[in-house]
Amino acid sequence: MTADVEGDYVFVRYDKKIIPLARGLRRNMTPEERHLWYDFLAKYPVRFQRQKVIDRYIADFYCFEAALVVEIDGGQHYCGGSPDYDQRRTECFGKLGVEVMRFTNPEVRRSFNRVCCEIDSRIVRKLAKDIPEPPGFLRELTDS
Template identity: 45%
Template sequence: MDRIHNKENVHLAKELRKNMTKEEKHLWYDYLKPYRQSFGVAFTRQKVLDRYIVDFYCPRAKLVIELDGSQHYTESAEKYDADRTIFLNSLGIEVLRYSNRDIQTRFQDVCNDIHFHVSARIKAL
């Protein structure tokens, strides 16, 4: 699965890693990056999967985490996100979505939800 890779998006993914939003930085540095040390499961950030770049990806659990800012709530963006989720689901990948506001106001709840889904996915795979 990880070999589904669009080389044209690699440069963009690198740029996105350099320019993470404050909510992406918070989730990455305060939870997902240390997750491997705590639970033995690794995440990557700004991962190229076919024609898409996902915010965070856990290959062992086949799980994508997306953080949605205000730009995701337009009609065209919602359609794009829905199409992308359908495509990723067709590869056996589950997609979790959280708003930036969730990260700002319910960070521990988001972390607990991610852990629940990672654990469940690993047991099911």
């Protein structure tokens, strides 16, 4: 794992061989990833990327400005060697200064607004500044 530091920015080298896999994952997102992307992250005022290659791993969603990865875990993340693999990924991201937030598919389906509010809250805290007006449903949640 290597990174170049330039000012306040860390540029991470990545494994170019897995870019085609990341592109395929972008085209074939799970319903929960699609929901989070199209109904929240794609419109969020701080830019997110989906299926972003970082080092030798692919993050579901990545916000460079906040150094934050958002992972949506399906059932496959809880069996076999997946928990160990997820831990190694999280450790790798952590060494690069990138924080990881994890949510399960059921959380995204059943508590979508809460998931969005948690992501928004974490970004606001990490950036320690006001973010332009949030998407409509977040305003509605905070107004009620």
